[in-house]
Amino acid sequence: MQSSRFLEHNTGNHVENAGRLDAIFRRLAELEGWTRLDPRPASREEIALVHDPQVTEKLEQITAEGGGWADGDTCVSPASLEVARLAVGGGLKLLDEVCANPGNQGFALLRPPGHHATPTQSMGFCLYSNIAIAARYARETLGLKRVFVLDWDVHHGNGTQDSLISTDIPFVSFHQWPLYPGSGWYDERGQGNLYNLPLPAGCGDGEYLFALHRLVRPLLENHDPELILVSAGYDAHASDPLGSMGISSKGFGQMASLLAEWCPGAHRVGFLEGGYHPQALAQAVESTLLAWRRPEPVECPRPEKVQDGFLRRMVQAQEHWGV
Numbered sequence: 001m002q003s004s005r006f007l008e009h010n011t012g013n014h015v016e017n018a019g020r021l022d023a024i025f026r027r028l029a030e031l032e033g034w035t036r037l038d039p040r041p042a043s044r045e046e047i048a049l050v051h052d053p054q055v056t057e058k059l060e061q062i063t064a065e066g067g068g069w070a071d072g073d074t075c076v077s078p079a080s081l082e083v084a085r086l087a088v089g090g091g092l093k094l095l096d097e098v099c100a101n102p103g104n105q106g107f108a109l110l111r112p113p114g115h116h117a118t119p120t121q122s123m124g125f126c127l128y129s130n131i132a133i134a135a136r137y138a139r140e141t142l143g144l145k146r147v148f149v150l151d152w153d154v155h156h157g158n159g160t161q162d163s164l165i166s167t168d169i170p171f172v173s174f175h176q177w178p179l180y181p182g183s184g185w186y187d188e189r190g191q192g193n194l195y196n197l198p199l200p201a202g203c204g205d206g207e208y209l210f211a212l213h214r215l216v217r218p219l220l221e222n223h224d225p226e227l228i229l230v231s232a233g234y235d236a237h238a239s240d241p242l243g244s245m246g247i248s249s250k251g252f253g254q255m256a257s258l259l260a261e262w263c264p265g266a267h268r269v270g271f272l273e274g275g276y277h278p279q280a281l282a283q284a285v286e287s288t289l290l291a292w293r294r295p296e297p298v299e300c301p302r303p304e305k306v307q308d309g310f311l312r313r314m315v316q317a318q319e320h321w322g323v
């Protein structure tokens with residue numbers, strides 16, 4: 001799902017700007033094997049699957065004043081509310097299409113991103129929680145029982161966590177810690193459905209692939225998801241100016257391959273979150289899409305190939321997660 005309408009969320013020179021998506025669209029212009037869908041606006045009822053009315057009321061007020069800021073980081077332009085409704089609704093339309101046929105998969109190339117927006121406030125460049133609304137919609141409207149959400153953005157998906165905290169939908173977040181927004185420690189477990197892995201700076205392909213093998217694979221085997229939603233941020237890329245991680249573009253493709261290999265019967269849908277080096281972002285998104293078309297086996301790296309600090313966090317995660 002992609003649309004030039006998402007470029008109309010005009011944040012000027014803000015780090016989360018239209019140039020990010022423009023770089024992706026240029027890079028993917030020749031990509032074959034994917035059907036391009038246009039978004040539709042979400043209804044108030046759909047947004048209410050997650051958000052209190054005050055979130056929209058505040059955005060309406062800022063928009064009526066000609067634009068402004070939802071919080072210190074989160075720019076709202078005159079078109080942003082309309083574009084945010086398209087981002088939510090576009091994700092839901094994508095789910096309708098993907099879930100209509102076995103083996104379908106999709107990727108929502110959208111702005112504004114969503115995983116920091118909580119039920120009660122827009123924050124962290126995010127206006128609405130695109131992926132949490134999609135997870136609730138998959139459950140309540142499409143009737144899917146086994147939905148699984150994975151967030152590999154370098155920041156903790158606090159908004160998704162707050163939106164799913166009272167459900168039994170599994171939510172896994174890998175994130176650099178400490179880093180914005182400060183949440184995401186192991187002991188935040190919700191109803192036992194939250195799985196946080198706070199990682200030290202400097203983790204790269206080896207650490208992420210190791211953690212997927214050792215922590216996420218057993219969860220996927222337990223939950224046997226029909227639908228895997230991925231909060232696909234690319235700010236853990238080695239070139240990213242906001243994160244301090246070291247994942248390569250190829251590494252993102254390998255992570256995507258593992259999900260496809262382990263759950264071949266599940267629908268997979270990515271939602272674009274962060275990623276602030278436009279060329280690296282575009283390359284890593286392409287790598288993800290190519291991997292989902294033709295996944296390749298990726299072995300688990302040996303423990304001596306990963307950082308000691310990372311291994312200590314892994315042990316803590318295994319204790320808290322019970323895997």
Ligand SMILES: [Zn+2]
Nearest residue numbers: 153155235274
């Ligand atoms: Zn991020």
